[in-house]
Amino acid sequence: MTPRGSRKLLLMVLLLEFTNDIWTLPAPGSVFMDSAHMRHVLRWTQPKASCNSTLLYSVQYQGEFELHVKNGSWMKTPDCQRIALAHCDLTLDLGSDSDYSLRVQAQCGSKLSVWAKFQFNRNNATPPVPEIKVTTAGDALLVSVRKFPLTAATRVKVWKNDEEQQAEDYSLPADQEALKVPDLQEGAVYCVRAQVFLKSGMQSGYTDRHCVSITGPGAPAWKQPTAVTVTVVIMLGLLVVLFWSVVHCPPGSCQKFFQKEPLPPSLKGISGLQITIHHQGEELCEETPRLLSAAQT
Numbered sequence: 001m002t003p004r005g006s007r008k009l010l011l012m013v014l015l016l017e018f019t020n021d022i023w024t025l026p027a028p029g030s031v032f033m034d035s036a037h038m039r040h041v042l043r044w045t046q047p048k049a050s051c052n053s054t055l056l057y058s059v060q061y062q063g064e065f066e067l068h069v070k071n072g073s074w075m076k077t078p079d080c081q082r083i084a085l086a087h088c089d090l091t092l093d094l095g096s097d098s099d100y101s102l103r104v105q106a107q108c109g110s111k112l113s114v115w116a117k118f119q120f121n122r123n124n125a126t127p128p129v130p131e132i133k134v135t136t137a138g139d140a141l142l143v144s145v146r147k148f149p150l151t152a153a154t155r156v157k158v159w160k161n162d163e164e165q166q167a168e169d170y171s172l173p174a175d176q177e178a179l180k181v182p183d184l185q186e187g188a189v190y191c192v193r194a195q196v197f198l199k200s201g202m203q204s205g206y207t208d209r210h211c212v213s214i215t216g217p218g219a220p221a222w223k224q225p226t227a228v229t230v231t232v233v234i235m236l237g238l239l240v241v242l243f244w245s246v247v248h249c250p251p252g253s254c255q256k257f258f259q260k261e262p263l264p265p266s267l268k269g270i271s272g273l274q275i276t277i278h279h280q281g282e283e284l285c286e287e288t289p290r291l292l293s294a295a296q297t
Contacts, residue, residue: 025049025113028057028086028106033118035125038148040094043087044104044116051108056082058105060115061090064098074103082107097123097151097199123200127152132194134210141181141212143192145172152196155203161189161211184214 026047034041046055059080066073080088094100100120106113130147145154151174158181159167170179184190191211197203 025051025106025108025111027113027116028104029116031102031104031116031118033102033120033125034087035122037128038091038122038125039089040091040120040122040125041087041089042102042104042118046086047106047113049108051111053109054084056084056107057086057088058082058107059088059090060103061093062101063094063096065096067101094120094122097121121200123198123202126202127196127198127204129204129207130154130194130196132156132192132207132210134192134212136212136214137180139182139184139186139214141184141190141192141214143179143181143194145177145179145194147177147196149198150174152198155195155197157193157206159191160185161191164191186214189213 026049028044028047030043030045032043034043042059044057057080059077060074061077062072062074066075075093077088077090077093080090088104090102098121102118102120103115104118105115128148130145132146133144135142135144141158143156143158145156147154153174154172154177156170156172156179157164157167158170159165170181172179181190189211191209193206193209195204195206
């Protein structure tokens with residue numbers, strides 16, 4: 001073998017040894033996306049290999065922008081570099097509805113595993129059930145919807161109580177979060193359910209039903225609480241005016257209000273008579289024990 005051939009063989013052996021030293025760690029297994037309530041968490045299992053130190057993991061992602069505009073570059077997830085956990089929250093990183101390539105790598109000391117890859121599109125995730133609030137205004141039904149993601153549309157079902165089979169469907173676009181259903185039967189009970197759906201066809205489950213009674217145009221829902229509020233305000237105002245009048249009342253004016261009227265002449269004699277009778281009764285009570293004592297002796 002020529003010296004040149006020997007050098008090539010030696011280089012290949014060294015390269016093989018170096019490669020084996022780096023890639024002897026198996027890749028993480030069972031990579032999958034845990035999507036719930038539009039929160040996307042990438043999870044994986046620990047590679048089946050012994051490690052004298054703590055196993056660390058790093059996660060990267062590549063969307064259509066990175067693939068076509070940034071020449072196929074991979075972006076590092078800031079919060080998931082050299083972490084000891086076997087999961088990574090990618091909700092904020094996966095900000096568009098495009099396809100994403102995800103990959104995770106294990107590390108033990110100086111040893112690195114190959115990348116374990118996973119494909120994901122958040123449109124394939126089931127959106128969460130929305131939150132709704134149902135109120136009335138006269139003979140109209142008002143439905144407010146709180147949903148996620150904001151790009152989702154909403155489907156609302158409205159029916160008269162016990163007639164769900166005849167429910168009417170209403171669709172709200174992504175930029176609309178309130179529905180008004182007018183001209184309903186006064187005194188009847190109406191029920192509502194809602195769900196959200198994405199352009200991909202994925203849809204959430206329906207909310208629990210919310211039922212309200214229609215008060216009618218002659219008895220708006222705001223009338224009773226408004227009347228109570230006005231009454232309370234008026235009473236408080238009267239109490240404040242009365243208190244202020246007593247505190248800041250001039251002495252001359254107050255004496256006029258609280259002046260004691262003298263007795264008329266016809267009643268003055270009666271008052272003196274009552275006093276005289278009162279004194280005579282006291283004298284009689286004092287003399288009674290003395291008379292009893294004398295009788296006993």
